Amino acid sequence: MTALGFLYPGHSGEDDYPRIEQLLGSDVRLDVVHTDIGEDARRVDALRRMYAPERLADGVGQVRLAGAEAIVWACTSGGFVHGWDGAQEQVRALATAAGMPASSTSFAFVHAAKEIGVGRVAVGATYPDDVAGLFVEFLRAGGLEVTALSSAGIVTAAEVGALDEAQVLALARAADDPGAEAVLLPDTALHTAAHLPLLEKELGKPVLTANQVTVWEALRLTDRRVNAPGLGALFTREPIVQV
The missing domain is CATH 3.40.50.12500 (Rossmann fold)
Structure with a gap:
């Protein structure tokens, strides 16, 4: 064990x-x-x-x-x-x-992206713009290229935890970019474990979630x-x- x-x-x-x-x-x-x-x-x-x-x-x-x-x-x-x-x-x-x-x-996130061999990523953040921008800076410091960023502007974890499958999919779609090899959804308050197969099927690329x-x-x-x-x-x- x-x-x-x-x-x-x-x-x-x-x-x-x-x-x-x-x-x-x-x-x-x-x-x-x-x-x-x-x-x-x-x-x-x-x-x-x-x-x-x-x-x-x-x-x-x-x-x-x-x-x-x-x-x-x-x-x-x-x-x-x-x-x-x-x-x-x-x-x-x-x-x-x-x-x-x-x-x-x-x-x-940095280690996982490298594990699957991607260097260009799009980010679908639940955070306000300023916080989401700091995540982009962090990824760049880790050697990743961020091709697109979408921020939902949600200000509490409680609100994020209430998002359903359709809303999570919409978040990922809004972030996706043709130049990105993977889409990242960076929030451990976000329920994604049940949605990963659907997310990857709909976007046609790996999706990494918190x-x-x-x-x-x-x-x-x-x-x-x-x-x-x-x-x-x-x-x-x-x-x-x-x-």
């Missing part, structure tokens, strides 16, 4: 995780621990405060007690708003506190590869071998 730990802020799209665990169909356990979200507002200042160490300390302890082999900060915006260097320091501090390999959803890449990143940290067609191209392709 491979146990993976996730620090998830608040309550919105976390029921993606038991669904993903079921779709993995393997000896993988996903342990989700909720952290204090503070103010549910998609403002840069509020998002930066979300990762305060005192808010995560109890969660880190719970993940350790659960016997997890890796831990991921399951909040895209709570990572990239600190910039590339700040997000790296965040992950290093998390690894030290937890005593295990660590990462975040922001880095998961909770999907977060779980994949935790598996990567433990050197696990699980074939799960219901979770999209990321979970069905062979890893890209760099020469």
